[in-house]
Amino acid sequence: MNPLRKTIYLSLKVFVIILFTTACSSSNTEEVTDLTTDLSPDEIVNTAFAEEFPDQYESYMRNVYDEDYEHVSKLTEEVEPQLPILFHGYGFSIEYNKPRGHAHAVEDVMSIDRINEDSVGSCMTCKSTAVPALLDEMGEDYWSASFLDEVAPRTIELGEGGESEELSEYGHISIGCSDCHDPETMDLRITRPSFTNAMDRYGVDVSEANKNEMRSYACGQCHTNYYFDPETQKVTFPWDEGLRVEDMWEYYETTAQEEHDFEGEWEHSISGTTIVKAQHPEFEMWSYGPHGEAGVSCADCHMPYERGADKKKTTSHHWTSPLENVEQSCLSCHGDKSEDELLDRVDNIQERHLEALEESQDLSVKAHYYVNRMITSGADEEAIEEAQQHVREGQWFWDIVAAENSDGFHNPHGSMDSIRMSTDASNKALKVANRELSKLGEDLDELDRQIEETVQEVYDEEDPGKKHEHAVNEYFPNVLELEN
Numbered sequence: 001m002n003p004l005r006k007t008i009y010l011s012l013k014v015f016v017i018i019l020f021t022t023a024c025s026s027s028n029t030e031e032v033t034d035l036t037t038d039l040s041p042d043e044i045v046n047t048a049f050a051e052e053f054p055d056q057y058e059s060y061m062r063n064v065y066d067e068d069y070e071h072v073s074k075l076t077e078e079v080e081p082q083l084p085i086l087f088h089g090y091g092f093s094i095e096y097n098k099p100r101g102h103a104h105a106v107e108d109v110m111s112i113d114r115i116n117e118d119s120v121g122s123c124m125t126c127k128s129t130a131v132p133a134l135l136d137e138m139g140e141d142y143w144s145a146s147f148l149d150e151v152a153p154r155t156i157e158l159g160e161g162g163e164s165e166e167l168s169e170y171g172h173i174s175i176g177c178s179d180c181h182d183p184e185t186m187d188l189r190i191t192r193p194s195f196t197n198a199m200d201r202y203g204v205d206v207s208e209a210n211k212n213e214m215r216s217y218a219c220g221q222c223h224t225n226y227y228f229d230p231e232t233q234k235v236t237f238p239w240d241e242g243l244r245v246e247d248m249w250e251y252y253e254t255t256a257q258e259e260h261d262f263e264g265e266w267e268h269s270i271s272g273t274t275i276v277k278a279q280h281p282e283f284e285m286w287s288y289g290p291h292g293e294a295g296v297s298c299a300d301c302h303m304p305y306e307r308g309a310d311k312k313k314t315t316s317h318h319w320t321s322p323l324e325n326v327e328q329s330c331l332s333c334h335g336d337k338s339e340d341e342l343l344d345r346v347d348n349i350q351e352r353h354l355e356a357l358e359e360s361q362d363l364s365v366k367a368h369y370y371v372n373r374m375i376t377s378g379a380d381e382e383a384i385e386e387a388q389q390h391v392r393e394g395q396w397f398w399d400i401v402a403a404e405n406s407d408g409f410h411n412p413h414g415s416m417d418s419i420r421m422s423t424d425a426s427n428k429a430l431k432v433a434n435r436e437l438s439k440l441g442e443d444l445d446e447l448d449r450q451i452e453e454t455v456q457e458v459y460d461e462e463d464p465g466k467k468h469e470h471a472v473n474e475y476f477p478n479v480l481e482l483e484n
């Protein structure tokens with residue numbers, strides 16, 4: 001074992017011990033009630049649970065947004081203005097929204113512009129309670145089946161007494177009870193095999209998990225980074241080397257390529273770089289952040305206790321920002337601080353994070369355009385490839401924290417480290433590009449001016465879905481469309 005691997009391995013072991021043996025004092029041990037139900041073990045409809053569990057169901061219904069809710073695009077100047085450039089050539093540059101409530105997941109996946117004829121069954125995996133049933137019925141074919149032709153219109157037979165439900169008629173089977181609970185006992189459970197398999201490869205048997213661990217694992221089934229295995233299209237979590245952002249990167253640079261023939265999701269049309277798209281790694285970032293290390297679970301903050309109709313203590317099933325309810329979500333542990341003090345701490349973390357993130361994205365934009373110029377001015381092939389490798393790394397390390405939905409809160413240090421690694425990599429790309437372009441006598445001031453102008457045009461376009469069209473032009477052509 002080489003020394004680097006050994007360090008990773010050792011730190012992993014320590015981390016596994018911390019993460020998976022810390023018991024948390026805050027789990028609900030106060031009221032031990034028998035929750036055995038009369039429901040079928042195959043029940044997947046949320047309304048079927050309403051009668052027996054009215055409080056939890058009522059709070060679940062608070063995940064339904066107002067009818068006139070309008071999606072918040074991440075592509076705008078107020079949010080992450082460089083994304084239409086940074087995701088150029090990939091669906092995320094066309095439509096990319098902030099998440100909303102669990103009750104809308106099916107509806108949202110059905111209507112997003114990123115879904116098209118090439119989309120596969122795997123895209124449904126973190127959206128619907130029907131997925132375990134689909135996996136039973138379709139077996140391994142589920143993952144690569146056509147999303148629009150085979151998965152979305154499928155009719156699910158809903159056990160005894162239940163009506164059949166068409167997946168495209170969303171609503172009752174958006175992320176819900178049976179995803180996290182065994183309908184007969186209401187014990188927490190894992191229903192997504194990708195999580196179980198990845199944890200197993202990583203050395204953790206989730207069937208042995210204790211109650212506190214389950215309060216995070218239930219979320220870790222979906223709130224994780226993943227990719228589709230090219231051969232099977234199966235949802236795969238890249239955790240073989242560990243859960244830290246640098247561990248996942250190590251995996252993408254080795255095992256993913258050697259054993260799965262996976263290099264990335266797409267080729268960037270400005271720099272020609274093959275890019276790995278990061279996805280919402282809440283579970284990973286949390287796992288080595290201050291709360292994850294202390295055994296504070298996702299549910300501790302996102303599912304605080306509240307009083308039900310008959311004043312009984314129940315767990316809130318309204319998954320939203322814990323800052324909406326600091327008293328229940330945070331002060332139960334941080335009783336020595338005031339609400340304002342805590343909110344200030346969070347603001348502080350998030351502001352610093354967003355500022356550093358934007359700077360690293362700016363640098364990544366610049367690196368993509370510099371490599372574009374290397375290509376069009378006929379720079380040395382090997383130098384181009386070297387620069388592209390740095391661009392690829394730079395993009396991964398900002399994207400994995402940009403895709404994380406807490407704006408740095410779940411893991412302030414891990415996020416900052418990642419941003420620093422991104423900046424280092426982008427700077428290396430620029431160094432190579434500077435050297436090569438100078439050799440060719442290119443006017444770098446003019447290049448910078450062109451970048452500034454192009455970026456401004458992207459900002460000036462009002463329609464988020466059209467912004468990407470302004471990211472390429474005569475000076476910076478789409479390199480994938482160039483004739484060799």
Ligand code: HEC
Nearest residue numbers: 028046049053056057060175176177180215218299314315
């Ligand atoms: C994303 C995962 C998830 C989903 C979806 C979910 N629950 Fe829960 N539920 C939990 C967690 C976590 C707890 C806390 C369990 C613990 O501490 O042992 C819980 C606790 C409960 C309990 C135990 C009593 C209590 O309030 O603590 C009941 C009953 C319950 N949920 C019913 C439901 C119903 C009904 C639905 C669907 C409308 C549902 N749950 C959907 C995760 C989920």
Ligand code: HEC
Nearest residue numbers: 099100101104105108126175179218219222298302319320
């Ligand atoms: C079956 C997959 C799945 C599970 C399990 C799951 N989530 Fe989610 N979650 C999603 C998806 C998908 C979205 C985005 C939905 C959308 O935008 O339509 C989401 C959105 C959210 C949001 C944003 C809600 C908003 O209104 O902005 C929060 C907070 C959240 N989840 C927390 C949790 C927590 C905590 C757990 C575990 C107790 C959990 N989730 C378990 C898939 C899941």
Ligand code: HEC
Nearest residue numbers: 219223282283286291296297298301321322323405406409
């Ligand atoms: C110590 C408390 C805490 C823990 C533990 C925690 N979170 Fe969070 N989470 C937060 C805070 C605070 C935010 C930021 C909310 C905001 O900016 O309004 C957040 C944001 C989020 C969001 C984005 C919400 C939105 O409205 O867009 C998701 C999704 C999420 N967390 C999921 C998880 C998951 C999954 C876990 C466990 C793996 C977890 N969180 C663990 C406190 C926590």
Ligand code: HEC
Nearest residue numbers: 026290291294296300301322323329330333342345346412
């Ligand atoms: C179940 C208990 C628990 C809950 C709930 C909880 N925390 Fe914590 N918090 C902790 C523990 C334990 C630590 C780590 C203390 C340490 O390492 O010194 C911590 C650390 C912190 C820190 C310092 C982090 C750092 O970088 O060192 C902040 C800030 C914080 N919590 C804010 C919050 C906020 C905001 C919420 C609600 C959204 C929250 N906590 C909910 C237990 C909790």
